[in-house]
Amino acid sequence: MLIKIALLLVFSAFALFLSVDLVLWLAIPRLANILTQLGLALLMAAFGLLLTAGLFIMTKLTLTAFLDYISAKQRLERRLLFIDAKQEQLKSLFYFKTVQITYFSDLKRKRLLQANNKKHLQSLSKAIHNDLRTLKKHLPKAHYQQLQQIYHQSLKEHNIEALLKLQSEIATLI
Amino acid sequence: MEREKSEQENKLKHHRVLAAKALEADLKKRSVQLEHDITILRTKNEAELTMFKTKCQQDIKDYKQYLTALDHLKSSIQSSYTHLPEAVAFTIHHHAKHLLNQLWDAKEVDQKMHHEMQLINFMTTVHEESRRYLEGTSSNPLPEKTLNLIQSKPLNSE
Numbered sequence: 632m633l634i635k636i637a638l639l640l641v642f643s644a645f646a647l648f649l650s651v652d653l654v655l656w657l658a659i660p661r662l663a664n665i666l667t668q669l670g671l672a673l674l675m676a677a678f679g680l681l682l683t684a685g686l687f688i689m690t691k692l693t694l695t696a697f698l699d700y701i702s703a704k705q706r707l708e709r710r711l712l713f714i715d716a717k718q719e720q721l722k723s724l725f726y727f728k729t730v731q732i733t734y735f736s737d738l739k740r741k742r743l744l745q746a747n748n749k750k751h752l753q754s755l756s757k758a759i760h761n762d763l764r765t766l767k768k769h770l771p772k773a774h775y776q777q778l779q780q781i782y783h784q785s786l787k788e789h790n791i792e793a794l795l796k797l798q799s800e801i802a803t804l805i
Numbered sequence: 806m807e808r809e810k811s812e813q814e815n816k817l818k819h820h821r822v823l824a825a826k827a828l829e830a831d832l833k834k835r836s837v838q839l840e841h842d843i844t845i846l847r848t849k850n851e852a853e854l855t856m857f858k859t860k861c862q863q864d865i866k867d868y869k870q871y872l873t874a875l876d877h878l879k880s881s882i883q884s885s886y887t888h889l890p891e892a893v894a895f896t897i898h899h900h901a902k903h904l905l906n907q908l909w910d911a912k913e914v915d916q917k918m919h920h921e922m923q924l925i926n927f928m929t930t931v932h933e934e935s936r937r938y939l940e941g942t943s944s945n946p947l948p949e950k951t952l953n954l955i956q957s958k959p960l961n962s963e
Contacts, residue, residue, distance in 0.1 A: 703829050704825065704828060704829055704832065707829060707832035707833060707836055708832065710832075710836050711832060711835060711836055711839065714836060714839040714840060714843060715839070717843055718839070718842065718843055718846060721843065721846055721847060721850060722846075724850075725850040725853070725854065728854055729854070729857060732854070732857055732858055732861055733861070735861075736861035736862075736864065736865060739865050740864075740865055740868050740909065743865070743868060743869055743872060744872075744902075744906070747872050747876075747902075751879075751895070751898065751899075754895075755891070755895050758891040758892075758895075762891075791899060792899075795892060795895055795896055795899060798890075798891060798892035798895065799890075799892045799896075801892075802890040802891075802892050802893075
């Protein structure tokens with residue numbers, strides 16, 4: 632409605648401006664001056680009205696949106712969304728906690744295995760070292776050095792399989 | 806006519822208010838239900854996590870015990886077969902450890918059962934042979950059955 636009035640005012644103002652030309656053609660400058668003033672006033676009133684209408688509509692929309700936002704329905708809908716998200720979060724948290732427990736459990740087991748391997752590796756290397764010392768005088772120097780090299784290399788790499796193979800080889804030589 | 810229109814509008818407004826209230830009640834009910842579900846889920850998750858944690862701790866404990874048992878197995882072989890080359894005792898121990906790790910790394914229950922049986926069978930054979938050798942009922946200077954088991958299932962076979 633307000634927009635309609637504003638448009639009407641604008642058209643009236645234009646009509647007045649056109650009538651000013653007509654009045655000037657009729658050579659009535661005083662009336663032309665009054666009509667111009669009136670036209671300008673109408674135009675200003677139209678823009679003022681449009682501005683007021685805009686502000687009014689914006690305020691109304693903002694207020695409606697705000698009231699809608701705090702309405703019981705929307706509040707409950709937001710609550711439902713929040714609970715839903717919370718449920719998903721709990722599920723993810725459960726999954727990641729399971730992964731974490733598995734990871735630390737595996738780590739602990741690997742450490743136990745490493746400690747045990749280290750213990751037996753030391754025992755095995757000691758046995759090989761003693762056997763190699765016994766064999767030193769009975770083996771050709773090159774062969775002995777080759778066995779020593781394999782021994783050191785396997786020990787460095789913590790390669791139990793290679794050390795076992797070496798010990799089996801030494802056992803056949805003793 | 807005007808009055809009829811106004812009545813209809815009022816009726817419509819009334820229906821709209823009723824529908825909004827019904828929706829509100831429904832949403833409230835769902836919200837309460839979901840909150841209840843969350844409480845149940847939280848409790849369930851906590852219980853399951855505690856159980857899982859306990860299971861993992863027990864698994865670690867079992868693994869440790871298995872390692873100790875394997876260490877005893879090695880000592881038992883070494884004390885029974887005093888003349889046995891060190892390499893053989895180490896190989897037996899290493900093979901038993903390999904079986905143990907296979908058991909722990911298996912994902913399926915069937916596979917786990919299979920590897921557990923293999924390990925138990927292997928350990929029983931070793932202990933049985935050691936016992937028989939110590940008692941003098943076996944004259945074999947080597948734990949033949951154990952070595953046969955190792956040969957039938959070399960480390961890189963599975």
